[in-house]
Amino acid sequence: MELTLWTYEGPPHIGAMRIASSMKGVHYVLHAPQGDTYADLLFTMIERRGTRPPVTYTTFQARDLGGDTAELVKGHIHEAVERFKPEALLVGESCTAELIQDQPGSLAKGLGLDLPIVGLELPAYSKKENWGAAETLYQLVRGLLKDIPQETLKQSKTSWKDEGRRPRVNLLGPSLLGFRCRDDVLEIQKILGEHGIDINVIAPLGASPADITRLPKADVNICLYPEIAESTCIWLERNFNIPFTKTIPIGVKATHEFLDELHELLGLELSSSINQNNQSKLPWYSKSVDSNYLTGKRVFIFGDGTHVLAAARIAKEELGFEVVGMGTYSREMARKVRSAAKEHEIEALITNDYLEVEEAIKESAPELVLGTQMERHSAKRLGIPCAVISTPMHVQDVPARYSPQMGWEGANVIFDDWVHPLMMGLEEHLIGMFRHDFEFTDGHQSHLGHLGGHSSTNEVSSQNAPIQELSNKIDSQKALHWTKEGESELAKIPFFVRGKVRRNTEIYAREAGCTEINGETLLDAKAHFAK
Amino acid sequence: MSGSTLLKETGPREVFCGLTSIVWLHRRMPDAFFLVVGSRTCAHLIQSAAGVMIFAEPRFGTAILEERDLAGLADAHEELDRVVKNLLKRRPEIRTLFLVGSCPSEVIKIDLSRAAERLNSQFNGQVTVLNYSGSGIETTFTQGEDGALKALVPLLPSSKEEQLLLVGTLANPVEDRLKTIFKRLGIQKIESFPPRQSTQLPSIGPGTKVLLVQPYLTDTARELKNRGAEILQAPFPLGIDGSRLWIEAAANAFKVNQSLVESTLSPLILRAKKALKPYAEKLSGKKLFLLPESQLEIPLARFLNNECGMELIEVGVPYLNREMMQSELELLPDSTRIVEGQHVEKQLDRVRDSNPDLVVCGMGLANPLEAEGISTKWSIEMVFSPIHGIDQASDLAELFARPLHRHNILNPKTLETA
Numbered sequence: 001m002e003l004t005l006w007t008y009e010g011p012p013h014i015g016a017m018r019i020a021s022s023m024k025g026v027h028y029v030l031h032a033p034q035g036d037t038y039a040d041l042l043f044t045m046i047e048r049r050g051t052r053p054p055v056t057y058t059t060f061q062a063r064d065l066g067g068d069t070a071e072l073v074k075g076h077i078h079e080a081v082e083r084f085k086p087e088a089l090l091v092g093e094s095c096t097a098e099l100i101q102d103q104p105g106s107l108a109k110g111l112g113l114d115l116p117i118v119g120l121e122l123p124a125y126s127k128k129e130n131w132g133a134a135e136t137l138y139q140l141v142r143g144l145l146k147d148i149p150q151e152t153l154k155q156s157k158t159s160w161k162d163e164g165r166r167p168r169v170n171l172l173g174p175s176l177l178g179f180r181c182r183d184d185v186l187e188i189q190k191i192l193g194e195h196g197i198d199i200n201v202i203a204p205l206g207a208s209p210a211d212i213t214r215l216p217k218a219d220v221n222i223c224l225y226p227e228i229a230e231s232t233c234i235w236l237e238r239n240f241n242i243p244f245t246k247t248i249p250i251g252v253k254a255t256h257e258f259l260d261e262l263h264e265l266l267g268l269e270l271s272s273s274i275n276q277n278n279q280s281k282l283p284w285y286s287k288s289v290d291s292n293y294l295t296g297k298r299v300f301i302f303g304d305g306t307h308v309l310a311a312a313r314i315a316k317e318e319l320g321f322e323v324v325g326m327g328t329y330s331r332e333m334a335r336k337v338r339s340a341a342k343e344h345e346i347e348a349l350i351t352n353d354y355l356e357v358e359e360a361i362k363e364s365a366p367e368l369v370l371g372t373q374m375e376r377h378s379a380k381r382l383g384i385p386c387a388v389i390s391t392p393m394h395v396q397d398v399p400a401r402y403s404p405q406m407g408w409e410g411a412n413v414i415f416d417d418w419v420h421p422l423m424m425g426l427e428e429h430l431i432g433m434f435r436h437d438f439e440f441t442d443g444h445q446s447h448l449g450h451l452g453g454h455s456s457t458n459e460v461s462s463q464n465a466p467i468q469e470l471s472n473k474i475d476s477q478k479a480l481h482w483t484k485e486g487e488s489e490l491a492k493i494p495f496f497v498r499g500k501v502r503r504n505t506e507i508y509a510r511e512a513g514c515t516e517i518n519g520e521t522l523l524d525a526k527a528h529f530a531k
Numbered sequence: 532m533s534g535s536t537l538l539k540e541t542g543p544r545e546v547f548c549g550l551t552s553i554v555w556l557h558r559r560m561p562d563a564f565f566l567v568v569g570s571r572t573c574a575h576l577i578q579s580a581a582g583v584m585i586f587a588e589p590r591f592g593t594a595i596l597e598e599r600d601l602a603g604l605a606d607a608h609e610e611l612d613r614v615v616k617n618l619l620k621r622r623p624e625i626r627t628l629f630l631v632g633s634c635p636s637e638v639i640k641i642d643l644s645r646a647a648e649r650l651n652s653q654f655n656g657q658v659t660v661l662n663y664s665g666s667g668i669e670t671t672f673t674q675g676e677d678g679a680l681k682a683l684v685p686l687l688p689s690s691k692e693e694q695l696l697l698v699g700t701l702a703n704p705v706e707d708r709l710k711t712i713f714k715r716l717g718i719q720k721i722e723s724f725p726p727r728q729s730t731q732l733p734s735i736g737p738g739t740k741v742l743l744v745q746p747y748l749t750d751t752a753r754e755l756k757n758r759g760a761e762i763l764q765a766p767f768p769l770g771i772d773g774s775r776l777w778i779e780a781a782a783n784a785f786k787v788n789q790s791l792v793e794s795t796l797s798p799l800i801l802r803a804k805k806a807l808k809p810y811a812e813k814l815s816g817k818k819l820f821l822l823p824e825s826q827l828e829i830p831l832a833r834f835l836n837n838e839c840g841m842e843l844i845e846v847g848v849p850y851l852n853r854e855m856m857q858s859e860l861e862l863l864p865d866s867t868r869i870v871e872g873q874h875v876e877k878q879l880d881r882v883r884d885s886n887p888d889l890v891v892c893g894m895g896l897a898n899p900l901e902a903e904g905i906s907t908k909w910s911i912e913m914v915f916s917p918i919h920g921i922d923q924a925s926d927l928a929e930l931f932a933r934p935l936h937r938h939n940i941l942n943p944k945t946l947e948t949a
Contacts, residue, residue, distance in 0.1 A: 001568070001600055001610040003617055005592040010575035033634045035548025035667025038576045040895030046579075050902030052895070059544045062668040065638070076543065083876060095570035096634040096668070099601070124570060125598045355621070381587040392578075 006354045006374040008329040012122035012132025013094045019136040021053040022175040025208040027086035031104045032094035034059040046395045056080040070102045088209040092120035118143045130227040138231045144212045167266045168198040170218040173225030174205040179391045183404035216240040220265045250310035252280050252411045280408035282415045300325040300366035303390025305333020311389050325364040365499035385421030432494045443495040482517045489519035534865035542874025548667030552675025554581045557590040560729040562626040565591040569633030607641045627729035632664035671849040673747040673825045684754040690734035694720035699745030702917035715795045716787045740784045747826040749852045766858040770834030771803050774921045799921045806925035810932040815840030817888035823847035824910040833862050844885045
């Protein structure tokens with residue numbers, strides 16, 4: 001058993017539901033107990049869709065377990081096919097159904113139905129949501145395309161030139177309950193259009209089974225979300241010789257690289273007239289003097305592999321932050337995240353344990369957390385500003401306004417959203433100078449429009465306590481004592497860096513072999529760690 | 532029964548499982564923690580429901596079963612002990628720990644009640660460990676609260692003292708208000724169950740008269756009866772009539788002078804009728820269709836028909852305890868169509884065919900029906916709103932008038948033609 005306060009991903013059948021609901025003409029029969037229909041709310045409430053997900057649940061109850069649950073599945077398959085008349089059918093189990101093993105996939109294939117059926121094997125006790133989505137997309141694409149003769153469709157890099165048409169690509173990966181997929185698709189589609197590149201099929205979001213059969217007609221696959229589409233892209237490359245892009249266009253530099261890579265794959269000349277830096281406003285905003293105070297802000301990054309890799313690069317190279325911690329819950333992306341972390345001279349945290357992430361945040365005492373909905377909980381506890389960069393998310397991250405993360409406009413959105421939680425420059429200066437104000441108290445952020453002050457003292461103490469614990473752990477024989485004067489010197493340190501300064505001072509004191517910390521020790525430590 | 536038509540339907544159901552009860556119980560008793568023993572699905576359910584709130588200190592979690600647990604490679608009880616120890620290390624202030632059963636834990640039959648007993652003896656005094664099932668195969672939505680309260684009943688201290696016990700979750704201000712009214716009737720000792728702190732449990736015994744606040748407490752009521760309490764028969768305190776009859780049931784049991792009841796309640800009733808009038812006018816004549824969700828459907832339908840003039844097309848309930856609903860059923864208009872259970876597709880066909888003005892349904896259906904042009908009231912809200920008592924009648928009506936009112940604000944043209 002694994003103690004889980006918050007889970008970063010749902011079970012794998014949620015991933016399968018994401019594929020079915022993102023598409024058109026696909027129906028999903030899910031063998032599941034009564035109550036698992038809560039998943040519909042993810043689509044009707046969080047994604048705010050005006051249609052029911054195309055999912056028929058068997059919703060068995062305890063009394064059904066005494067009877068023939070297999071017959072129950074068959075009945076629901078018949079009913080679903082008759083009522084919804086889908087072009088293709090997914091059949092699978094939820095975690096409880098997996099325990100009773102009715103083999104609904106093979107049952108469905110034995111019913112003599114005249115439509116493509118994909119039986120899904122999603123091990124609910126070892127795999128998770130993104131894996132389930134990737135596997136479902138892969139099985140569906142494979143199921144629909146495996147009978148198409150490959151030879152006739154083999155493409156070359158220049159076949160679009162030979163045929164005298166514009167190059168066309170597939171956008172693979174965007175799905176419902178993905179992070180800002182709706183607008184990422186629009187942004188990338190727009191940018192590609194400006195470069196004279198057409199879209200062949202977007203999948204799974206908005207695609208039908210008939211669209212899936214047109215996938216091999218593209219010149220290149222664009223793998224926008226590797227967590228969902230990488231396995232499918234690899235299969236398409238192997239079977240239809242379609243290359244796919246590896247760069248994810250989140251961030252200004254990454255978008256440039258993505259365009260370079262895509263043009264290279266297509267054998268297309270990059271038009272220098274459109275590909276200018278001023279396509280996005282982020283570079284100028286970040287260069288303008290107002291952003292000076294962002295330099296070296298300590299940031300902790302967590303989320304799915306794709307968004308973490310992108311965020312770390314933006315944070316360091318485009319915003320001038322210092323990345324003091326990064327990690328992911330996507331084990332498939334662990335290697336890439338580890339090597340990226342190495343560039344920041346830190347150790348990557350690969351875990352799906354919320355408590356471990358919280359501990360790592362505490363330890364690195366950042367000034368900003370870029371994470372998931374779950375990191376908002378830890379950040380609240382620790383009193384650290386936070387912005388959401390990745391799923392899991394909640395309803396506020398499916399906004400009405402255009403909010404891509406990808407491409408030029410995506411970088412604009414990112415600049416605003418990541419800087420917003422930080423204290424604004426002038427306020428930060430003034431709080432550093434005058435500590436006795438009755439309104440603008442320690443930890444107060446007036447641009448967020450609420451009264452800070454007294455709550456922040458709690459946050460400070462809760463932030464100190466674990467650090468104290470930690471230092472006790474490191475060195476239990478030699479207890480460190482902060483003198484009154486030392487504490488008051490510490491209180492002069494601006495709120496968000498105080499945790500870090502306390503830690504550094506204690507490390508310094510230990511190295512220097514002193515057990516008492518006074519104001520001078522703190523200043524010594526500051527000089528010692530100055531870069 | 533009582534002139535209503537009782538039908539049963541089987542098929543696909545669109546309801547929550549009992550685990551969802553955690554979403555409100557964790558606020559009612561902030562010193563309790565709810566540990567689900569289940570799968571990632573269970574964890575995902577609760578956080579999808581409650582995770583929009585940001586918790587500095589989580590009040591619930593899941594011990595997720597892994598393959599080694601299923602294969603029997605790990606001893607379930609040792610694993611559970613380890614998980615609970617880790618949890619209590621992080622949250623030493625927890626006083627009551629609920630081990631909540633789920634579909635997976637019920638299907639593979641992990642004996643959580645025995646685990647609770649064992650852990651209790653280990654943590655003797657520091658924390659009380661209890662067990663109930665919130666699994667979808669056994670419980671629907673609010674039935675989870677029935678399970679949780681039932682688990683607390685054996686812990687209630689015994690007492691023969693004469694007292695009134697209000698059973699079922701109430702909003703704090705409503706609880707205070709109802710107690711004030713009962714005090715005016717001269718009933719001295721009034722307690723609530725569940726309490727606001729899990730450690731401050733009310734006593735129980737032969738002197739206790741129980742008023743059920745909520746209609747979904749079948750098992751809890753039985754357990755309370757087994758401890759010697761008397762369960763008073765009454766409709767549920769929704770709307771003016773329901774609340775009056777409910778209060779009168781206690782007054783009769785405590786032999787309160789009829790004229791004192793009259794003089795205490797009549798000003799409240801007069802005021803409530805005045806407040807209810809504008810909403811009743813909006814709702815009057817409107818056709819109502821309720822889908823099964825919480826067992827609150829029958830009392831709600833009774834209030835909306837009798838006091839607001841709505842026409843009932845169908846009243847769906849996930850579960851019908853005829854004995855407990857007896858007083859409610861008697862107040863329903865003749866030939867009311869009550870459907871126990873659900874075939875959601877066929878029920879939706881009936882919704883579309885009957886062209887209702889308002890459909891009370893779960894959130895999985897609300898937006899899709901709105902998109903079809905059918906006004907909805909999402910039913911979960913009734914569990915999260917202060918709706919009980921005479922003074923709350925207009926607020927309860929407002930919950931149903933609001934979507935219709937909103938529709939009119941956003942579509943002024945239909946207002947003119949209406």
